[in-house]
Amino acid sequence: MNKVTVHDKVFRLLIDRDEIQTIIDGLADQISADYKGLDMLMCPVLTGSYMFAADLSRALSIDHEISFVRFASYQGMQSTGEVKALLDFPKSCKGRHVLIVEDIVDTGATMDFMLNRLQVLEPASVSICTFFFKPASFKKNFKIDYIGRSIQDDFIIGYGLDYDNSGRSYPDVYILDNE
């Protein structure tokens, strides 16, 4: 499919599943090498990263534990900047090497909130892996260790990303078509 309609908007294909898999294989190679011999706790952020986390997890060549977390911040197409913990980081983060897995870092508000929350639990280390990154709207200054793809400040859906709860399940990624 080259175009999809979700609610009132038309989106066009941006990245297909083959390209997604190539990006994942590259990320998994780096992460597997960096975490070799370490006790890794992967914390994927629900709901958006469920597909990415599953693909990344099975592409890693190292053993790892998984604990999903969930925070709410976003409504419609605008980031509100407000964040709430719905499913928090587990206490077992203490002393572990935590890898946060996100679908997308936009303003960075959600991630910044999570990082502050996680610090209190005294993990041995914290790294961030996001599939998408929007550098033009990023307003924080934390380091992002693993980035699948940097994109312009446009709205995308698919591969876990939604527009008002629809469009998440597409295996490819689509971008808002303004024409």
Ligand code: IMP
């Ligand atoms: P941030 O707190 O501004 O970085 O926003 C992060 C969250 O906003 C992500 O985890 C997504 O849920 C959502 N988000 C940001 N950009 C997009 C997009 O282009 N499509 C769908 N969701 C997005």
Ligand code: MG
């Ligand atoms: Mg998200």
